[in-house]
Structures are given as C-alpha cells and as structure tokens.
Amino acid sequence: xxxxxxxxxxxxxxxxxxxxxxxxxxxxxxxxxxxxxxxxxxxxxxxxxxxxxxxxxxxxxxxxxxxxxxxxxxxxxxxxxxxxxxxxxxxxxxxxxxxxxxxxxxxxxxxxxxxxxxxxxxxxxxxxxxxxxxxxxxx
Numbered sequence: 001x002x003x004x005x006x007x008x009x010x011x012x013x014x015x016x017x018x019x020x021x022x023x024x025x026x027x028x029x030x031x032x033x034x035x036x037x038x039x040x041x042x043x044x045x046x047x048x049x050x051x052x053x054x055x056x057x058x059x060x061x062x063x064x065x066x067x068x069x070x071x072x073x074x075x076x077x078x079x080x081x082x083x084x085x086x087x088x089x090x091x092x093x094x095x096x097x098x099x100x101x102x103x104x105x106x107x108x109x110x111x112x113x114x115x116x117x118x119x120x121x122x123x124x125x126x127x128x129x130x131x132x133x134x135x136x137x138x139x
Contacts, residue, residue, distance in 0.1 A: 001027065005050060008081035012088035018095065021132035022105060023088060027051060028126035029119070034080045048076045049083035053090070061086065 001009075001024075009027065013020035030052040032038070039046035045055045053076050062072035075082045087108075094104035105123050106116030127133040 008084040012084040016088035016092040025123040025127035051087035
C-alpha cells in the first residue's frame with residue numbers, strides 16, 4: 001500500500017466513521033489501482049480504481065456532486081482519495097442500512113448472500129493476514 005493510498009484510506013475511514021481495518025481488508029481483496037477500470041462485468045458495469053467501485057454508483061455520485069457522469073467516473077477511477085472516500089461512503093451506507101458491520105461488508109460486494117458471504121470471508125482473511133484481526137477478537 002502506497003503512502004498516498006494509506007493516507008486516503010485513513011481520511012476516508014475517519015470521515016465516514018468506518019473501521020480503517022475493514023477498508024484495508026477491502027482494499028487487499030479488491031486489489032485495484034488508480035486509473036484502473038476492470039470489466040465489463042456480466043451486467044455491463046465496470047469496477048474502478050483501488051477499491052473497485054462499480055460504475056452502478058456513478059449516476060448517484062454525479063448527481064450528488066453536481067457534475068456530469070463522465071466527470072464522476074474519471075474522479076472515482078483516477079483519484080485515489082475520491083475512490084477511498086466513495087468506498088467508505090458505500091460501507092457507511094450499508095452499515096446504517098443493516099446495523100451490522102459483517103452484513104455491510106458482504107453488501108459492499110453483493111446483496112446476493114452466496115456472493116456477499118464469500119466476499120466477507122475474503123475480507124476477514126485479508127484483515128487477519130495483515131494482523132488487523134485476531135481469531136480471539138470475537139470471543
């Protein structure tokens with residue numbers, strides 16, 4: 001993780017009151033980089049930047065920011081701090097909606113349980129591999 005990504009991640013975590021360790025786990029699982037667009041996915045969308053933000057979010061973000069869709073897409077794809085901020089915002093919205101961090105992590109990837117739960121498991125594994133979560137943390 002570069003210093004810029006780390007700084008952006010910490011700022012996003014603080015701004016949206018989400019656990020930085022979870023954002024690190026998501027970042028490790030997503031494995032994206034600034035400027036990257038991966039796809040197309042089965043539904044024709046793409047995943048953008050370090051946190052692989054799906055383009056399904058672009059119209060809502062563009063409207064919120066008061067910019068054109070293409071501008072929002074470029075910001076999310078190319079600016080690591082914008083990308084991390086959007087990831088934290090998405091996670092915060094899922095936390096607020098579900099009231100459950102574990103469910104929010106699953107929903108970050110998919111609301112389809114078999115996909116979401118598998119993703120949550122990969123994030124937890126990534127957090128453990130970085131020393132950010134211990135096996136006895138939930139006991």
